[in-house]
Amino acid sequence: MLGPESRFFQSQGLRLHYADWGNEDAPPILLVHGGRDHCRSWDRIARSLQRHFHVLAPDLRGHGDSDWTKGGSYSLTEYVYDLSCLVQHTAAHRVAIVGHSMGGMVGLIYAGTFPEQVSALAVLDGITVLPNTKSAPAHERIAKWVGQLDNLEDREPRRYRTIQEAAAQMRAHNKRLPPELALHLATFGVRRNDDDTYSWKFDPYQRARTPHRLSPDDHVSLWSRITCPTLLLHAKESFLESPETAGLTNYFQQARAETISGAGHWLHHDKPDEVIGYIKSFFGLTDQGH
Numbered sequence: 001m002l003g004p005e006s007r008f009f010q011s012q013g014l015r016l017h018y019a020d021w022g023n024e025d026a027p028p029i030l031l032v033h034g035g036r037d038h039c040r041s042w043d044r045i046a047r048s049l050q051r052h053f054h055v056l057a058p059d060l061r062g063h064g065d066s067d068w069t070k071g072g073s074y075s076l077t078e079y080v081y082d083l084s085c086l087v088q089h090t091a092a093h094r095v096a097i098v099g100h101s102m103g104g105m106v107g108l109i110y111a112g113t114f115p116e117q118v119s120a121l122a123v124l125d126g127i128t129v130l131p132n133t134k135s136a137p138a139h140e141r142i143a144k145w146v147g148q149l150d151n152l153e154d155r156e157p158r159r160y161r162t163i164q165e166a167a168a169q170m171r172a173h174n175k176r177l178p179p180e181l182a183l184h185l186a187t188f189g190v191r192r193n194d195d196d197t198y199s200w201k202f203d204p205y206q207r208a209r210t211p212h213r214l215s216p217d218d219h220v221s222l223w224s225r226i227t228c229p230t231l232l233l234h235a236k237e238s239f240l241e242s243p244e245t246a247g248l249t250n251y252f253q254q255a256r257a258e259t260i261s262g263a264g265h266w267l268h269h270d271k272p273d274e275v276i277g278y279i280k281s282f283f284g285l286t287d288q289g290h
Helices: 039-049 076-089 102-113 138-153 163-173 179-189 216-225 272-282
Strands: 005-011 014-020 028-032 054-058 095-100 118-124 190-192 198-200 230-235 255-260
Touching: 005 076, 014 039, 014 076, 028 039, 028 076, 028 102, 039 054, 039 095, 039 179, 039 272, 054 076, 076 102, 095 102, 102 118, 102 216, 118 272, 163 179, 163 198, 179 190, 230 272, 255 272
Parallel strands: 028 054, 028 095, 095 118, 118 230, 230 255
Antiparallel strands: 005 014, 014 054, 190 198
16 A cells, blocks of 8 residues: 655644545545654555545654744644644535544544534543643743743753664663664654754654643533544553543543553553454444454
8 A cells, every 4th residue: 555645734824734645536534743753654554544534644743754843832732623623624514523631632632522523532641631630830831831842942852872872762762662663753853954963853842741721620621522433442561541440431532442451551552453443343344454
């Protein structure tokens, strides 16, 4: 199968990139990456869905080949606006969404805000807020955010002599990552500097947590508004709590939780065949091709 074409759209004056896998007559599906990741992280899953959907994988603002914001402001709701702009740009009336980690949270907020626009939602290890969690006081959130921005102001992006060195760094963080996949992710995840070294494409200000976040109650309220079938796919060795253990499906109109064994937070890299199997089953796809 052919690889994707690079396309661009506008959101709040930013030029944002997305990978378009073709098949434009098929129903659209958005693959939304997590924090400090990029759209080509989805390639294996995109190929597995290419025959059935018009697959679109955006680089969220501050990631991949999309523009960085001025001032380093990155909130979940800004990413939701980017998705809404992409949907308008492609003239889609309803979309399916698969999101990983932060991208899963973005998908949940989008589907809760515009339930009539989402036909199905799969969240891969992406519920990072639990109901009844206490939010820190506003002054503490703001002070922490100011400190993070101050630290990032003086931070020099890490430089790698080669793409292979960047790939090795990724494998140091995820021991399960096969060398060829690490090289693929690094190839699309770095840009060349003027001195011929390489640095990650994402904006370092991504690391700062904005103080104007939705509250846990806000998230729960949004979950209750989601009308489409929802799959909460959890990695057994994730640092996040299992949706099943936390009883999170009770907050949705029609959700089910499943767990992938032998996988950490990057479950679509650790156990791609199992993840693809769950996604295809969720969407009612019967073919076995990957």
